Amino acid sequence: MQQQCAFIECFREELFGERTLLLSQLNNLYTMRSGEELPYKLSGYEKLRDFLQDIPGLSLIGRGNRMQVRLESPIALEAYDTLFGDRKSTRLNSSHL
Numbered sequence: 001m002q003q004q005c006a007f008i009e010c011f012r013e014e015l016f017g018e019r020t021l022l023l024s025q026l027n028n029l030y031t032m033r034s035g036e037e038l039p040y041k042l043s044g045y046e047k048l049r050d051f052l053q054d055i056p057g058l059s060l061i062g063r064g065n066r067m068q069v070r071l072e073s074p075i076a077l078e079a080y081d082t083l084f085g086d087r088k089s090t091r092l093n094s095s096h097l
Helices: 002-016 023-034 050-051 074-084
Strands: 058-061 067-071
Touching: 002 023, 002 050, 002 067, 002 074, 023 050, 023 067, 050 058
Parallel strands: none
Antiparallel strands: 058 067
16 A cells, blocks of 8 residues: 555646556656656556556556556545555645545
8 A cells, every 4th residue: 555655646746637647657757756666566466557446546548558547536546645645634625626
């Protein structure tokens, strides 16, 4: 769960800004920002897609190298991040409702 919260924190701006996040680019973006690979395998996932599908509030759309991660439910994502993330305060505001 910490690894999923690290993903949320890294891509928070893109997710809430409804910017395109291609699955095929996530590892490179995460590595550029954090200096390490996206830690989905540490959580026991073989595929990045499965790791992301288990994060409440996110959905995957498209196929192949055009598959995208989208924020489907800001409330569910914030609740998950608040519950399992390192910080205990929420960043949810009325613009995300």
